[in-house]
Amino acid sequence: MSAIPTLLRAALPSIPVVNQLPGVKKAPVEGFSGLTRTRPPVTVERAAVDAYAAVCGFPRKDVVPLPYPHLLVFDLQMAIMSDQAFPEPAIGTVHLENSITQHRPIAVGETLDVVARVGAPVPHAKGRVYEFVTEVRSGGEVVWEETSAYLRRGRGAEGASYGMALPDAAPSPLRWPLPADLGRRYAAVSGDANPIHLYPVTAKALGFPRQIAHGMWTMARCVAALENRLPDAVRVDVAFKKPVLLPGTVVFGSTPLDDGFAFGLTSPSGKPHLAGRTTAL
Numbered sequence: 001m002s003a004i005p006t007l008l009r010a011a012l013p014s015i016p017v018v019n020q021l022p023g024v025k026k027a028p029v030e031g032f033s034g035l036t037r038t039r040p041p042v043t044v045e046r047a048a049v050d051a052y053a054a055v056c057g058f059p060r061k062d063v064v065p066l067p068y069p070h071l072l073v074f075d076l077q078m079a080i081m082s083d084q085a086f087p088e089p090a091i092g093t094v095h096l097e098n099s100i101t102q103h104r105p106i107a108v109g110e111t112l113d114v115v116a117r118v119g120a121p122v123p124h125a126k127g128r129v130y131e132f133v134t135e136v137r138s139g140g141e142v143v144w145e146e147t148s149a150y151l152r153r154g155r156g157a158e159g160a161s162y163g164m165a166l167p168d169a170a171p172s173p174l175r176w177p178l179p180a181d182l183g184r185r186y187a188a189v190s191g192d193a194n195p196i197h198l199y200p201v202t203a204k205a206l207g208f209p210r211q212i213a214h215g216m217w218t219m220a221r222c223v224a225a226l227e228n229r230l231p232d233a234v235r236v237d238v239a240f241k242k243p244v245l246l247p248g249t250v251v252f253g254s255t256p257l258d259d260g261f262a263f264g265l266t267s268p269s270g271k272p273h274l275a276g277r278t279t280a281l
Helices: 003-014 046-056 070-082 182-190 200-204 215-229
Strands: 034-043 094-102 111-119 122-124 127-138 141-153 174-178 234-240 248-257 260-266 272-280
Touching: 034 070, 046 182, 046 215, 070 111, 070 127, 070 141, 070 182, 094 215, 182 215, 215 234, 215 248, 215 260, 215 272
Parallel strands: none
Antiparallel strands: 034 111, 094 141, 094 234, 111 127, 122 127, 127 141, 174 248, 234 272, 248 260, 260 272
């Protein structure tokens, strides 16, 4: 699926007047019960895995980095968001949280079946949350699962308490300088070419002072820092906080727990960008 036509379809419902045209106008929220998309079986290719690993800081191995299968489902998520039956525009929807469960490592060369689905929205204090649930199977066995929570801002539900409770990670002196082209490099390997990640002018058009790092890159980079200490069967939960402006510098920290690690990214002044934890299964 081409990223540009998908992004165009995603952008049209955000444009006044255009968003009322037949073929563009979204269905009402009331009554939306969900959508499902699948892709044909896909074989994990060495070149794609190595390119992703290089951008995100993983070593070259014969198994894929833990977050890599997200790339196999991203276009399905965008296809769902771009569907007229999905009640919200994709542009302006915020990736709030992400949870990945790896039941076992996936080998380079494996052929996988991927399905993504979303249900009715969940109340949130600042609007509505849509939870996109993914299953990746190999030979009929579920090997990898993901839940991506996206927030659509609007009238919130009073008393709604949506959100993960994640432990704090101890700060560390480990700093990562991030280049201005990081968003373009990650877009090239992931297919996520959202304009907020590409250039100052495209990011400013959507309300940011300059381009920002992909949330899933920040998750991947943190997992890469812990990768050699994680078991084969593991769950990783993250909550995305303040966006990371590019170029910029982030500080990584981690703290051992009984069953995994708490980890986080902050600015040099301590403002949170990401909070997360790993849990051995």
